[in-house]
Amino acid sequence: QQQVKQSPQSLIVQKGGISIINCAYENTAFDYFPWYQQFPGKGPALLIAIRPDVSEKKEGRFTISFNKSAKQFSLHIMDSQPGDSATYFCAASTVQAGTALIFGKGTTLSVSS
């Protein structure tokens, strides 16, 4: 049973455009939602994370929007750059430190110049 559903599977965006990746979850016990970025041959790197007590969190060009009632959250990459081309994973876990992360299947982003 997949607990975190991610879409789209792949995304092509022009340089300077906005990239949007969506995730939906089922388990209402989840209360920590990170996004990871992974380049080929590398491990995932934490990009930004949010807890459900806020509806939006922004760090530089990256923004998470969170809709608790819809059980959905999304990543927005503003002014997308070719260097942002990577695979992005949403994940979810409970608040207790170190609890297992449940990952989505990933979105491959290509930013064309």
Add this chain to the structure above:
Amino acid sequence: DAGVTQSPTHLIKTRGQQVTLRCSPKSGHDTVSWYQQALGQGPQFIFQYYEEEERQRGNFPDRFSGHQFPNYSSELNVNALLLGDSALYLCASSLILAGAPSTDTQYFGPGTRLTVL
């Protein structure tokens, strides 16, 4: 500040063999989690070690076992390898602070690419 390190980088085994993968957590971290990432998929949680004990376990068979040492480093062992065990094995470290605000931030290593022939 040393990040999460894993060894070896790549490994090729044949069906039925056994393999041991190693992980050193980020400096100051005390918890190690292992994940399996099949090609084109998101990482899947195998298990987590804290205070040298398995604290949580995902939906993986008993062929997958682990160990954590007093210095917080960890090993993942897989017995009776199957073709389907071919994947990138990721180690992630984090910190559990008793009686203090916790963080769920997990830092991943570069992974070990296991190929089973």
